[in-house]
Amino acid sequence: MFESFFRNQTVPSQTKIAMLILDGLGGLPQEPGGKTELETAFTPNLDALAARSTLGLTQPAGPGITVGSGPGHLALFGYDPIQNEIGRGVLEALGVDFEVGPDDVAARGNFCTIDHDGLLTDRRAGRLPTEVSKKMVELLRTIKVEGVELFIEPVKEHRFAFILRGSGYEADLTDSDPLITGTAPLTIKANTPGSEKTAAAVNEFLSRARDLLSDQSPANMILLRGFARFPTLPTFQEIYKLNPAAIAVNGMYRGVARLAGMQVLPVKGTTLADEFTALEKYWQTFDFFYLHYKKTDTCGESGDFFGKVKAIEEFDALLPRLLALQPDVVIIGGDHSSPALLRSHSWHPVPLLLNAACCRPEGIAEFGERACARGGLGVIPATYVMPLALAHAGRISKYGA
Amino acid sequence: MFESFFRNQTVPSQTKIAMLILDGLGGLPQEPGGKTELETAFTPNLDALAARSTLGLTQPAGPGITVGSGPGHLALFGYDPIQNEIGRGVLEALGVDFEVGPDDVAARGNFCTIDHDGLLTDRRAGRLPTEVSKKMVELLRTIKVEGVELFIEPVKEHRFAFILRGSGYEADLTDSDPLITGTAPLTIKANTPGSEKTAAAVNEFLSRARDLLSDQSPANMILLRGFARFPTLPTFQEIYKLNPAAIAVNGMYRGVARLAGMQVLPVKGTTLADEFTALEKYWQTFDFFYLHYKKTDTCGESGDFFGKVKAIEEFDALLPRLLALQPDVVIIGGDHSSPALLRSHSWHPVPLLLNAACCRPEGIAEFGERACARGGLGVIPATYVMPLALAHAGRISKYGA
Numbered sequence: 001m002f003e004s005f006f007r008n009q010t011v012p013s014q015t016k017i018a019m020l021i022l023d024g025l026g027g028l029p030q031e032p033g034g035k036t037e038l039e040t041a042f043t044p045n046l047d048a049l050a051a052r053s054t055l056g057l058t059q060p061a062g063p064g065i066t067v068g069s070g071p072g073h074l075a076l077f078g079y080d081p082i083q084n085e086i087g088r089g090v091l092e093a094l095g096v097d098f099e100v101g102p103d104d105v106a107a108r109g110n111f112c113t114i115d116h117d118g119l120l121t122d123r124r125a126g127r128l129p130t131e132v133s134k135k136m137v138e139l140l141r142t143i144k145v146e147g148v149e150l151f152i153e154p155v156k157e158h159r160f161a162f163i164l165r166g167s168g169y170e171a172d173l174t175d176s177d178p179l180i181t182g183t184a185p186l187t188i189k190a191n192t193p194g195s196e197k198t199a200a201a202v203n204e205f206l207s208r209a210r211d212l213l214s215d216q217s218p219a220n221m222i223l224l225r226g227f228a229r230f231p232t233l234p235t236f237q238e239i240y241k242l243n244p245a246a247i248a249v250n251g252m253y254r255g256v257a258r259l260a261g262m263q264v265l266p267v268k269g270t271t272l273a274d275e276f277t278a279l280e281k282y283w284q285t286f287d288f289f290y291l292h293y294k295k296t297d298t299c300g301e302s303g304d305f306f307g308k309v310k311a312i313e314e315f316d317a318l319l320p321r322l323l324a325l326q327p328d329v330v331i332i333g334g335d336h337s338s339p340a341l342l343r344s345h346s347w348h349p350v351p352l353l354l355n356a357a358c359c360r361p362e363g364i365a366e367f368g369e370r371a372c373a374r375g376g377l378g379v380i381p382a383t384y385v386m387p388l389a390l391a392h393a394g395r396i397s398k399y400g401a
Numbered sequence: 402m403f404e405s406f407f408r409n410q411t412v413p414s415q416t417k418i419a420m421l422i423l424d425g426l427g428g429l430p431q432e433p434g435g436k437t438e439l440e441t442a443f444t445p446n447l448d449a450l451a452a453r454s455t456l457g458l459t460q461p462a463g464p465g466i467t468v469g470s471g472p473g474h475l476a477l478f479g480y481d482p483i484q485n486e487i488g489r490g491v492l493e494a495l496g497v498d499f500e501v502g503p504d505d506v507a508a509r510g511n512f513c514t515i516d517h518d519g520l521l522t523d524r525r526a527g528r529l530p531t532e533v534s535k536k537m538v539e540l541l542r543t544i545k546v547e548g549v550e551l552f553i554e555p556v557k558e559h560r561f562a563f564i565l566r567g568s569g570y571e572a573d574l575t576d577s578d579p580l581i582t583g584t585a586p587l588t589i590k591a592n593t594p595g596s597e598k599t600a601a602a603v604n605e606f607l608s609r610a611r612d613l614l615s616d617q618s619p620a621n622m623i624l625l626r627g628f629a630r631f632p633t634l635p636t637f638q639e640i641y642k643l644n645p646a647a648i649a650v651n652g653m654y655r656g657v658a659r660l661a662g663m664q665v666l667p668v669k670g671t672t673l674a675d676e677f678t679a680l681e682k683y684w685q686t687f688d689f690f691y692l693h694y695k696k697t698d699t700c701g702e703s704g705d706f707f708g709k710v711k712a713i714e715e716f717d718a719l720l721p722r723l724l725a726l727q728p729d730v731v732i733i734g735g736d737h738s739s740p741a742l743l744r745s746h747s748w749h750p751v752p753l754l755l756n757a758a759c760c761r762p763e764g765i766a767e768f769g770e771r772a773c774a775r776g777g778l779g780v781i782p783a784t785y786v787m788p789l790a791l792a793h794a795g796r797i798s799k800y801g802a
Contacts, residue, residue, distance in 0.1 A: 036761070057779070063785035064790075066800065068800065072801075091801070341759070346759070373777040373779075
């Protein structure tokens with residue numbers, strides 16, 4: 001909604017913005033009347049920073065909407081997450097660091113098991129071990145379909161990413177996965193004329209895969225779903241006049257950051273401390289840093305309340321290393337809530353902290369859901385975060401006279 | 402804005418949602434520094450519920466916009482009240498439980514008095530008693546106009562509902578009511594070509610009504626205004642996958658609920674306790690209940706501050722009967738504010754309480770305007786209420802991965 005406006009209003013500057021995203025940050029009390037994960041955590045550094053910051057809560061895509069990390073990040077980066085839908089196929093490919101091109105059609109793949117009549121008996125082939133899956137992928141890679149280039153990338157267990165590269169192949173296709181057992185995999189159908197040659201190519205691939213895998217066990221067939229093409233996003237350079245970098249360990253986040261035009265920095269190791277080391281190393285080279293921390297979400301999704309508390313405390317302990325770099329603007333927030341209570345992503349608004357020399361602090365010396373509910377930023381769409389960061393970085397010119 | 406999104410994202414569930422609407426709930430302090438009606442009321446049950454709920458304030462149609470109950474309710478039901486305008490004529494017909502059809506053109510009618518020169522001397526014919534009005538309606542019902550079917554329904558005092566049923570009759574017409582006395586009733590004009598045959602039919606009806614009533618007294622003519630057709634709303638079943646019911650004593654609310662696809666339940670009696678009895682009786686049959694309480698608005702509009710306080714206390718006393726049903730989600734709010742101080746509807750945001758096992762309570766043990774201003778939901782458009790209710794009821798699927 002703001003893209004075209006900010007494209008005209010942003011101005012270059014020497015200021016630096018650091019956006020630190022704790023995945024699934026928002027939580028819920030584990031017991032009635034209790035505290036959330038963030039409220040429970042001992043966070044002296046965050047609390048001290050909150051006291052001189054302005055606080056609020058972000059809504060990723062709208063009221064009551066639970067988002068995946070893809071749309072959650074798009075919103076934080078300033079893109080309308082509903083208008084810019086990232087299809088599941090593209091997310092799967094991005095997740096394994098496959099460089100999805102503008103003409104690529106991507107889908108999620110599953111190895112599955114069918115019986116002698118061709119009916120599905122297990123949609124995941126007993127959650128095929130990743131190592132077995134990788135060998136099966138090698139088999140699939142031998143399949144050739146005329147007119148297109150095919151890429152098969154192992155993901156995890158029974159899952160793989162399927163990418164069809166050609167020219168003028170649209171991606172509005174039905175799934176082959178019927179989502180239930182006892183029925184045969186479905187023939188892919190085109191929903192638009194422009195997708196018909198895509199459907200034909202994919203069906204040919206599926207037919208050859210069936211022949212090729214027929215004597216394998218337990219996985220003897222594949223399912224494809226979530227066909228999608230890459231959304232075209234204006235980059236951070238174009239809209240914000242920023243030179244942005246991303247620090248993330250997991251492929252999906254690296255992929256979404258790349259969509260936004262960020263340079264994905266190498267991280268030696270996989271810990272949050274390793275990510276902070278990368279931040280320090282490249283601090284002089286870029287003026288916008290997105291740093292992603294996964295553990296808060298992993299604990300939330302597995303229902304590990306105190307694991308999430310501890311993950312937040314680990315983040316807090318490393319925060320001084322960021323502050324020592326003296327960023328002009330610090331954003332600390334999340335892409336969505338992942339309350340341990342619900343063991344899943346949720347729609348609850350997400351705590352947000354914005355610090356800058358020119359921010360208007362409320363003087364609330366606590367970073368937590370209820371503290372943020374009292375903050376001066378209010379409950380805002382997550383798409384407001386980038387405009388607010390840019391403004392506090394002196395990067396938006398006055399509108400009108 | 403969210404209708405098409407939620408149509409795709411909502412999922413069926415066994416959960417139950419209860420939405421209790423206190424008409425005109427929001428108020429103002431009667432004296433500077435004082436408390437509002439809701440803050441004054443002794444509401445131990447609401448306060449205890451608030452402590453374990455999340456609070457906020459709703460804005461029915463936008464900042465500074467005072468709404469009638471029609472748009473106020475549309476917003477609470479999730480429909481944009483500005484895009485989905487319900488014409489006054491349709492509201493009048495719905496208000497007397499007339500089943501407005503998709504091709505019907507409805508208008509508000511007034512019996513009035515004209516002098517020998519045809520000039521209006523009283524736009525309401527001395528607020529004609531309802532009983533007299535009903536007999537006059539019988540006279541009007543004898544009028545036939547070729548090509549259309551006409552329905553005249555008495556409302557109250559000088560008012561009646563006029564409905565023209567035909568095929569392809571548009572409703573973009575001017576009023577015959579000049580809104581001032583000393584001038585003649587106006588000829589109806591069509592604002593669009595498609596409304597021209599409607600204008601002709603209505604003018605013929607008005608001409609015959611004038612002849613027919615000329616020897617009557619004090620009402621010897623009629624005025625028509627607010628021509629409108631039924632807006633087409635997607636139903637709760639379609640967008641939300643709910644099986645909804647409405648409990649309301651007054652016709653207007655029953656009508657708006659019917660627009661949204663709700664089954665309007667019979668209520669034995671007219672008290673709030675009678676409405677709760679209906680709620681209990683049908684609790685197993687539906688999964689969404691809208692219950693409307695009129696008295697708060699009636700007192701607000703008549704400037705009866707303590708009457709409104711008492712009405713709120715009556716509601717509070719009955720609240721345990723709702724909670725005993727163990728709804729998964731409880732929404733308590735209002736369609737607009739009606740401060741006794743102003744003796745009218747007002748634009749002030751309206752207190753909102755949302756309770757569910759998975760809500761994020763602020764721990765504010767009070768339900769009042771200022772307490773809600775500190776709530777974690779923030780000041781939100783009333784159209785957010787349904788998405789929030791559905792999310793807390795586990796009825797919205799995750800968006801993206």
